[in-house]
Amino acid sequence: MKWIFFFIVLVHALIHILGFLKAFQLAEINQLTQNISKPMGIFWLIALILFLAAAIQFISNYDLWWLTGLAAVILSQVLIILFWQDAKFGTIPNIIILFVAIITFAGWSFNLDVKNEVTELLSKSSVDKKEILNEDKISHLPPVIQKWLKNSGVVGREMINTVYLKQRGQIRMKPEQESWYNSQAEQWFTVDNPAFIWKVKVDMMPLVFFIGRDKFSDGKGSMLIKILSLINIVNSSDNEKINQGTLQRFLGEIVWFPTAAVSPYIKWEQVDSVTARATMTYKGTTGSALFYFNDNGDFVKFSAMRFMGTENDSQLKEWTITLNEYKIYDGIKIPVKGEATWKLDDGDFTWYKLEIYDVKYNHRVMKE
Structure with missing residues (x-):
């Protein structure tokens, strides 16, 4: 086209x-x-x-x-x-x-807004702080989490303060949808002040697409989706459901920057030899989730009770992320391929298949 x-x-x-x-x-x-x-x-x-x-x-x-x-x-x-x-x-x-x-102008304006948000996000990070994750810093964690951190290769390495990554994926908007929409996404994280910005473009059909931006910052979440970059179809921010949901998303995605596991806003509890419960609390917003690992200490699944949607009548549903392929970036082993699924009463709804294909750690300017 x-x-x-x-x-x-x-x-x-x-x-x-x-x-x-x-x-x-x-x-x-x-x-x-x-x-x-x-x-x-x-x-x-x-x-x-x-x-x-x-x-x-x-x-x-x-x-x-x-x-x-x-x-x-x-x-x-x-x-x-x-x-x-x-x-x-x-x-x-x-x-x-x-x-x-x-x-095109609308897309350019959207990208400029996101760029400004990312600049503000990174300005609050401690990228210049050099600190090593040693054995003492993980000694208080449950054995299953210690095993994961050691297996991922972060022990003895510099703490991660900022992250930039790229994703490609496929998205479905509703369970009955048979076809998948191709997507490309970029995401930025800061760790000391936990926050992320996720920007995505989804091609629905020739000449039809939507762009979106999810954000978690200062304990609050927001979601913006625009069809053809012009018309808002979702614009929600700062309510209990979206705040908790975006916090839980940040919590689940620390598997891409494992040193965040020792952050003071996350508390861990061992459930069994391959499972741990994490509770994250930040600026008045709290969320919990289960992390599952295999016998080698590789992360395999994340599960949380999360609000499906941001409307007043949105219900809590189990939300899972399963990842099953691993790569090494800057000496750190992370999961890079998997899918996100809602566990609904009438069956599973896998809505997103993703692959991480580029990761940069501790860069002040992370967008190329």
Whole structure:
């Protein structure tokens, strides 16, 4: 679809050369019956140049191509109105280009907001603090958690203060949905002041997508989802259900930065030889969950009673994350592939399949 739009802009751009050629009598243009002065011919040429520039910027993934595109559409449409009899059908590609430019602008604005939130998030982190996770720091933890930390390779290494990771995945919105939507996500964490920002783009079908941002900061959560980057379909923040749910999500995702297990806001209790219960409390928000491990000390499952949704009538349901593939990043073994599932009365609803494919620790600027 990207190349189709590129060719629409390109062809529309080249059509504007006709007005320039007729104005300067460089060619016989029978399709244009109205007289075009040389000054107007220059404007047709400028519109051509703007559209060509916008097309090149678009195909080159330049974030601000929409500015050039909007300028081109405005100039082009003014010319079309002035020469309506001959040029009226040029309004159709202008509408298409305008629509795509508006969507692109909305996405750019969304990404800028997220970037500012990430900058604020990282400004509160202690990335410059160098501290080693030694045996003494884990001695008070249940044996199953000590085994996990040693198996992951974090003992004797620098404490993790910030995390940046990338995910690719597949999402379903409801249990009866048979098809999966492809997704790409980025996520940022801070540990001393527990927080995360998760940004995702989900392709539902050609030309239809939604973007989203989940956030946990200062003990409070928020969720924002926009269809086509324009229309809010979810915008919830700072209520008991979303605060607890995002805290539990942070708690479950410490498996990607295991040194967070010794943080003072997390309390551990051994359940059996392969299971531990964690309770996290931060700035008035509390949540608990079970962590399951195999005999080698690898994390295999996270389970929590979590509100399914943020509405007033949302019910607590068991929410699980199962992970079954492992990789080593910066010497730390973490689970990288798995799925998230709601345990519903009429059966399991696996709504997200994920794979972590890039992780960076203790970077002040973590987005490339």
